Amino acid sequence: MARSHEERPGISHVAVLDGLRGIAIAGVVWYHAWLVSRISSTLSIGHYTLDLQPLAQAGFMGVDLFFFVSGFCLFYPYARHVFEGKPLPTIADFAVRRAEKILPSYAVALAVFAIAHRSWFASTGSWVAHLAAHATFLHPLWFDTFGSISGPFWTLGIEVQFYLLFPLVCYLFRRQPLLMFAGLCVLANGYRLLVAHLGVDTMLYPISQLPGVIDVFGSGMLAAYAIAYARRLPLGRRSRLVATSVTIAAVIAMVLLVRRLAAVAAATGDPGQYQWVNAHRPLFAALFLICGVGSTIALPGWQRLVAQPALVYLAAISYNLYLWHLEVIVWYQTHLSPFIRDVLHLPLASDLVLPMVLSLVVAALTTRVIERPFLKGGWRLMAVRLRAAVSAFAALPPWKGRLLTASPTRDAGLHAETALAAAVQHVRRHAERHGETGAPDTGDVVHLGNALGPLGDHPAIFADGVHTHP
Numbered sequence: 001m002a003r004s005h006e007e008r009p010g011i012s013h014v015a016v017l018d019g020l021r022g023i024a025i026a027g028v029v030w031y032h033a034w035l036v037s038r039i040s041s042t043l044s045i046g047h048y049t050l051d052l053q054p055l056a057q058a059g060f061m062g063v064d065l066f067f068f069v070s071g072f073c074l075f076y077p078y079a080r081h082v083f084e085g086k087p088l089p090t091i092a093d094f095a096v097r098r099a100e101k102i103l104p105s106y107a108v109a110l111a112v113f114a115i116a117h118r119s120w121f122a123s124t125g126s127w128v129a130h131l132a133a134h135a136t137f138l139h140p141l142w143f144d145t146f147g148s149i150s151g152p153f154w155t156l157g158i159e160v161q162f163y164l165l166f167p168l169v170c171y172l173f174r175r176q177p178l179l180m181f182a183g184l185c186v187l188a189n190g191y192r193l194l195v196a197h198l199g200v201d202t203m204l205y206p207i208s209q210l211p212g213v214i215d216v217f218g219s220g221m222l223a224a225y226a227i228a229y230a231r232r233l234p235l236g237r238r239s240r241l242v243a244t245s246v247t248i249a250a251v252i253a254m255v256l257l258v259r260r261l262a263a264v265a266a267a268t269g270d271p272g273q274y275q276w277v278n279a280h281r282p283l284f285a286a287l288f289l290i291c292g293v294g295s296t297i298a299l300p301g302w303q304r305l306v307a308q309p310a311l312v313y314l315a316a317i318s319y320n321l322y323l324w325h326l327e328v329i330v331w332y333q334t335h336l337s338p339f340i341r342d343v344l345h346l347p348l349a350s351d352l353v354l355p356m357v358l359s360l361v362v363a364a365l366t367t368r369v370i371e372r373p374f375l376k377g378g379w380r381l382m383a384v385r386l387r388a389a390v391s392a393f394a395a396l397p398p399w400k401g402r403l404l405t406a407s408p409t410r411d412a413g414l415h416a417e418t419a420l421a422a423a424v425q426h427v428r429r430h431a432e433r434h435g436e437t438g439a440p441d442t443g444d445v446v447h448l449g450n451a452l453g454p455l456g457d458h459p460a461i462f463a464d465g466v467h468t469h470p
Contacts, residue, residue, distance in 0.1 A: 014227060016296050016306045017072055017073070017296075018311065018312045019307040019315070020288075020291070020295075021065075021315035022310070022314035024062035024318070025066075027055070027058075027059035027062030028066075028325070029359060030056050031057065032329055033352050033353075033356050036329050036355070039348060039349060040053045040056075041055070054259045054261075057261075058258040058262050061258065061261070064285070066155065066322075067155075067217050067220070068219055068223070069292075070159060070162075071219065071221045072224045074094075074166055074170070074221070075173065075220070075224040075225065076224040076227075076228065078170055078224075079224045079225045079229075082225070082228065083228045084228065084232075091167050094163075094166070094167070098163055101374075104370050104371065104374045105320050105370050106156060108366070109150070109320075109324060110135065110149065113149050113327060114127070114134070130148045134157075138157065140161075140208070143205050150327060152325075152326055153323075154208065158209070162214070169218075170221075173218075173225070177222060181219070184217075184218035185282070187211055187214060187215070188211060188212060188213065188218075188281075188282070189215070191211035191212050192207070192212055195212070196278060196279070201278040202270075202272075204270075207278040213281070215281075215282065216281065216285045218285075219285040219286065219289040222289060223289050223293050226293045240298055243293075244294070244299045244302045247290065247295050248302075250291050251291060254291075257280065257283065261276055317364050319367070320362075320366040320367045321360065321363035323366075325356075325363070329355040329359060332354065337351050
C-alpha cells in the first residue's frame with residue numbers, strides 16, 4: 001500500500017524532506033548544465049516567454065539545501081527519542097550508517113575520476129597527494145585540493161567534518177536546542193564577518209568552509225526537533241492552513257532572493273556572487289527552516305505537491321547524481337555534443353537537456369549497483385557470511401574440534417549455526433533501529449542460509465519462521 005504524503009505521528013519517514021532533497025539536486029544539476037553549455041533556460045508558451053534562467057544560475061544554492069536536509073536527517077532519530085521515546089541511536093550506529101551511505105559510491109567515483117584526470121597533475125607524487133586528501137575527506141581544507149579532482153566533491157569533505165562534530169553537537173542540541181542553535185549561528189556569522197573583513201569572501205573556497213555553513217546544518221537539526229514536537233500535536237485544518245500560507249510566503253521570499261542573486265552574478269561575476277551568498281546565507285538557512293517545518297504540517301495538498309513522485313525519485317538517486325553529474329555533463333559536451341548538433345541536427349536546447357538526462361541514467365545505475373546493496377547491510381552481511389563459511393569449514397573432518405575450540409555449551413559443529421542466527425537477529429535489529437517494521441528481509445536471510453549450504457537448513461537457525469527456503 002502506498003504511503004500517504006500527509007505526515008502522521010508514528011511514521012518515521014518525512015516525505016516532504018525527500019521533496020526538498022529532490023529540489024536541491026535538481027537545482028545543482030541544472031546549474032552545472034547551464035554553466036558548461038551556457039544555454040539560457042527560457043520556455044516559450046504561445047506569445048509568452050517564461051524566463052527560468054535565474055533559477056538555473058542560482059541552482060548552486062541547492063548545496064545549502066542539501067546541508068539543511070542532512071542536518072535534519074542526522075538529528076531526526078534523536079528528536080524522535082526526545083518526544084516519542086524511540087531507541088536512541090548509538091555513536092556506532094551513526095558511524096556505520098554514514099559509512100554505508102557515503103563510502104562505497106564515493107570510493108568508486110573518486111577512483112574513476114582520479115584515473116581519468118591523472119594528466120591534470122604535474123607529477124605522480126602530486127596526483128597521489130591530491131588523491132590521499134580526497135580519500136581522507138581533507139581536501140576542502142586547502143585551496144589547491146578543494147576541487148582538484150571533481151568540483152562537487154568539496155561538499156563531501158564538509159559533510160564528513162560535520163559528522164565528526166555531530167555526536168557533541170547532537171548531545172548539546174537534545175538538551176538545549178534553541179541555545180545550541182543560537183551558538184551555531186553566532187559561530188557561523190562570526191566566521192562570515194571574518195572572511196568579509198579579510199577580503200576573501202569573493203572566493204568559493206573561504207566562504208564554504210564548515211564554520212561558514214554550520215548554521216545551515218543547525219537549521220536542519222532545529223527543523224527535526226520542531227517537526228518531532230509538532231507531530232505530537234492535534235493540528236486542525238486552520239493550523240495547517242496557517243502553516244501552508246507561511247510556507248508559501250517563505251518560498252516566494254526565496255524566489256525573490258534567487259532572482260537577486262542571479263542579477264548580482266550577471267553584473268559582477270563570481271566574486272560579487274560569492275560575496276552576496278556569504279552575506280545572505282543566514283536568510284536562506286531561516287527560510288529552509290520555515291519551509292521544512294511548514295511543509296511537514298501544511299495542508300495535505302501542499303505536502304503532495306512537495307513530495308511528488310518525480311522529486312522523491314530524484315531524492316532517491318540524489319547522492320550518486322551529485323557525484324557523477326558534472327563529469328557526465330562535461331563528457332557529453334566534449335564528446336557527444338558535436339555529433340548531436342552536426343549529424344542529428346537537434347535543437348540547441350538539447351545540449352542543456354540531454355546531459356541532464358544522461359546524468360539521471362548514470363545515477364540510477366550506480367545507485368542500484370553500488371549504493372543500495374551497501375545500505376542494506378552489504379559489508380556486514382559479507383562479514384557474517386565469511387565467519388559462517390570459516391566455521392562451516394572448521395566443522396568438517398578432519399578439522400572438526402581442532403581449528404575451533406569446543407566449549408561446554410557450544411561445540412565446533414554449531415559455530416556456523418550460531419553465526420547465521422546472529423545474522424538474522426542483526427538484520428532485525430538493524431531494521432528496527434532505522435525505523436523499518438516487520439520481519440527481516442527474507443531474501444537476505446535466505447541468501448545467508450544458501451551461503452552455508454546444508455548447514456543453512458538446520459531447524460534451530462530458522463526457528464522463528466523467517467526462513468522460507470524449502
